[in-house]
Amino acid sequence: VSLTIALDAMGGDHGARITVAAALAFSRQQPDIHLILVGQENILRAELDRHGEDSDHISIHHASQVVAMDEPPALALRKKKDSSMRVAINMVKESKAQACVSAGNTGALMATAHFVLKGLPDIARPALCSTLPTTSGHVHMLDLGANVECSPEQLLQFGVMASIMVTTRENKPQPRVGLLNIGEEDIKGNDVVKKAAVLFRNSKLNYQGYVEGNEIYTGDMDVVVCDGFVGNVALKASEGVAQMIIHVIKEEFRRNMLTRLMGLLAMPVIKAFGRRMDHRIYNGASLLGLNGIVIKSHGGADALGFQYAIAVAAHEAKSRLIERMTEDLNTLLGETAA
Amino acid sequence: VSLTIALDAMGGDHGARITVAAALAFSRQQPDIHLILVGQENILRAELDRHGEDSDHISIHHASQVVAMDEPPALALRKKKDSSMRVAINMVKESKAQACVSAGNTGALMATAHFVLKGLPDIARPALCSTLPTTSGHVHMLDLGANVECSPEQLLQFGVMASIMVTTRENKPQPRVGLLNIGEEDIKGNDVVKKAAVLFRNSKLNYQGYVEGNEIYTGDMDVVVCDGFVGNVALKASEGVAQMIIHVIKEEFRRNMLTRLMGLLAMPVIKAFGRRMDHRIYNGASLLGLNGIVIKSHGGADALGFQYAIAVAAHEAKSRLIERMTEDLNTLLGETAA
Numbered sequence: 001v002s003l004t005i006a007l008d009a010m011g012g013d014h015g016a017r018i019t020v021a022a023a024l025a026f027s028r029q030q031p032d033i034h035l036i037l038v039g040q041e042n043i044l045r046a047e048l049d050r051h052g053e054d055s056d057h058i059s060i061h062h063a064s065q066v067v068a069m070d071e072p073p074a075l076a077l078r079k080k081k082d083s084s085m086r087v088a089i090n091m092v093k094e095s096k097a098q099a100c101v102s103a104g105n106t107g108a109l110m111a112t113a114h115f116v117l118k119g120l121p122d123i124a125r126p127a128l129c130s131t132l133p134t135t136s137g138h139v140h141m142l143d144l145g146a147n148v149e150c151s152p153e154q155l156l157q158f159g160v161m162a163s164i165m166v167t168t169r170e171n172k173p174q175p176r177v178g179l180l181n182i183g184e185e186d187i188k189g190n191d192v193v194k195k196a197a198v199l200f201r202n203s204k205l206n207y208q209g210y211v212e213g214n215e216i217y218t219g220d221m222d223v224v225v226c227d228g229f230v231g232n233v234a235l236k237a238s239e240g241v242a243q244m245i246i247h248v249i250k251e252e253f254r255r256n257m258l259t260r261l262m263g264l265l266a267m268p269v270i271k272a273f274g275r276r277m278d279h280r281i282y283n284g285a286s287l288l289g290l291n292g293i294v295i296k297s298h299g300g301a302d303a304l305g306f307q308y309a310i311a312v313a314a315h316e317a318k319s320r321l322i323e324r325m326t327e328d329l330n331t332l333l334g335e336t337a338a
Numbered sequence: 339v340s341l342t343i344a345l346d347a348m349g350g351d352h353g354a355r356i357t358v359a360a361a362l363a364f365s366r367q368q369p370d371i372h373l374i375l376v377g378q379e380n381i382l383r384a385e386l387d388r389h390g391e392d393s394d395h396i397s398i399h400h401a402s403q404v405v406a407m408d409e410p411p412a413l414a415l416r417k418k419k420d421s422s423m424r425v426a427i428n429m430v431k432e433s434k435a436q437a438c439v440s441a442g443n444t445g446a447l448m449a450t451a452h453f454v455l456k457g458l459p460d461i462a463r464p465a466l467c468s469t470l471p472t473t474s475g476h477v478h479m480l481d482l483g484a485n486v487e488c489s490p491e492q493l494l495q496f497g498v499m500a501s502i503m504v505t506t507r508e509n510k511p512q513p514r515v516g517l518l519n520i521g522e523e524d525i526k527g528n529d530v531v532k533k534a535a536v537l538f539r540n541s542k543l544n545y546q547g548y549v550e551g552n553e554i555y556t557g558d559m560d561v562v563v564c565d566g567f568v569g570n571v572a573l574k575a576s577e578g579v580a581q582m583i584i585h586v587i588k589e590e591f592r593r594n595m596l597t598r599l600m601g602l603l604a605m606p607v608i609k610a611f612g613r614r615m616d617h618r619i620y621n622g623a624s625l626l627g628l629n630g631i632v633i634k635s636h637g638g639a640d641a642l643g644f645q646y647a648i649a650v651a652a653h654e655a656k657s658r659l660i661e662r663m664t665e666d667l668n669t670l671l672g673e674t675a676a
Contacts (some may be wrong), residue, residue, distance in 0.1 A: 213574025
């Protein structure tokens with residue numbers, strides 16, 4: 001069965017310049033997958049021409065509008081019915097594509113995807129799930145900002161969806177699931193987390209108990225569940241620390257002639273480190289809980305980053321994530337279904 | 339005026355072995371300050387003997403009990419009236435010391451300190467405030483776990499207390515204060531944060547608006563305010579990322595003979611980096627909102643770390659933080675006072 005992925009080719013901070021380059025690079029690696037560049041035809045055609053490459057596996061689908069990065073989601077939903085984002089999502093709805101990818105406005109993407117594709121049965125609201133590096137591999141964390149406040153039942157739904165996703169994408173039969181909490185014994189967690197813990201314990205998930213912030217990165221979990229406020233702050237604080245550390249390392253290597261020389265000598269190690277910690281290879285967050293595959297790329301992603309987001313979409317489409325989700329949700333949610 | 343600091347010499351993961359060494363090291367640096375080691379006399383005497391050092395500036399005050407690291411706070415409060423922690427706090431209450439330091443059980447320390455010293459007027463609950471490194475210096479963040487759920491008024495109180503602390507400790511007349519939030523426009527923040535923002539805007543604080551998780555570390559703020567759940571997760575996630583990065587760097591330098599050689603050559607830079615990012619120099623969190631100075635050291639701190647926590651206590655005592663706090667709280671809290 002041949003797969004098609006629709007790309008919101010105008011979204012993100014850099015638009016077509018990045019998405020077209022990413023599509024071409026992806027297509028060289030996985031020519032069995034058809035990509036549709038959705039957006040303003042003249043711009044996309046010019047980008048393809050600029051690369052001097054033409055691929056049988058890439059086509060253009062015209063869409064006249066673009067959703068601005070700061071556009072209110074409600075406005076985008078009402079006024080931008082022919083936006084590259086909306087049309088790419090429509091193609092998933094109409095089964096013309098098996099997945100879509102956008103680097104556009106997160107709020108608009110969530111609102112539009114939810115409106116067009118609808119949520120899965122028993123799932124109150126979709127959640128944004130990202131992959132993060134750990135000491136020994138990687139971990140999936142959700143929600144990262146789609147739901148500011150969550151009920152215990154929603155947290156369980158997040159855990160179940162991510163668990164099915166890991167099983168499907170990574171062939172792990174029993175993903176280890178942890179609930180993000182704070183460590184002080186007496187004040188352990190707020191009411192929502194405490195109530196969620198009971199639901200997790202009584203579920204069929206491979207629930208490992210509470211994890212603290214630092215344990216996101218130890219590699220002891222496959223899935224870490226939290227509400228969107230806490231998850232977004234934890235993710236961004238982590239990015240901030242990583243950037244600060246890189247900044248300080250660079251500053252120390254640039255201090256004088258001697259330290260610059262040391263930096264040159266150590267360059268192969270620095271590069272190997274950079275490759276392992278490269279955030280671009282973790283680009284592509286899954287919007288879980290929708291009746292269709294929607295992958296959110298970082299707005300500022302470059303072509304390599306966007307290419308990784310397309311690869312996530314391809315992987316989820318190939319492994320038939322939505323079908324697996326629909327089959328397994330009921331079993332795993334059990335009596336707690338919303 | 340001579341200052342005295344009471345040390346809970348039995349607290350923390352390593353107890354007297356660490357606290358006595360730290361006291362001796364601190365005393366060499368600041369011999370004008372008197373330190374009281376509170377705890378089991380025979381153990382403390384043996385530790386001092388082991389170092390073969392005796393200082394006129396260090397004395398021992400016997401306390402027969404020790405609060406265990408995992409002891410429920412309510413139990414510690416009721417049953418451990420002669421614990422090293424409780425007696426050290428009592429000395430602050432009785433003005434025998436101007437500050438106390440403990441690496442013990444956080445929950446027990448907060449409960450005992452609040453019970454013995456009482457809160458400051460107009461402050462609903464004390465908060466734990468830590469210093470974190472930034473790209474260009476450092477920042478103070480609170481609450482980090484004392485209050486799992488906070489009202490908008492409490493968040494304002496945190497901002498006011500930390501602002502007075504920064505002014506007092508660092509001679510900054512107008513510390514820049516930010517409110518931790520998430521970035522998506524449409525879903526910006528939960529109700530508490532939104533309501534807190536109104537209070538901050540109408541206050542006399544030098545309020546800078548919302549900050550996202552990554553902006554904790556950019557050096558654009560002097561104070562970052564959040565509830566204890568979010569703050570604890572952000573702090574620990576940051577620690578986790580830093581540890582993972584250090585782990586990966588080490589792994590890459592240990593990969594083979596050649597990379598080991600590169601590591602040796604770059605050692606001076608690696609060491610300079612290590613000194614700047616050394617978490618021990620940021621040890622010593624202030625428990626703000628009490629009628630007395632209480633400094634919480636990390637439970638696992640080594641002697642150097644605990645020494646830094648003593649230095650924070652000394653600095654706050656010297657600058658008469660509690661007097662400044664009492665004078666300025668009313669002005670800064672204004673009509674929103676609890």
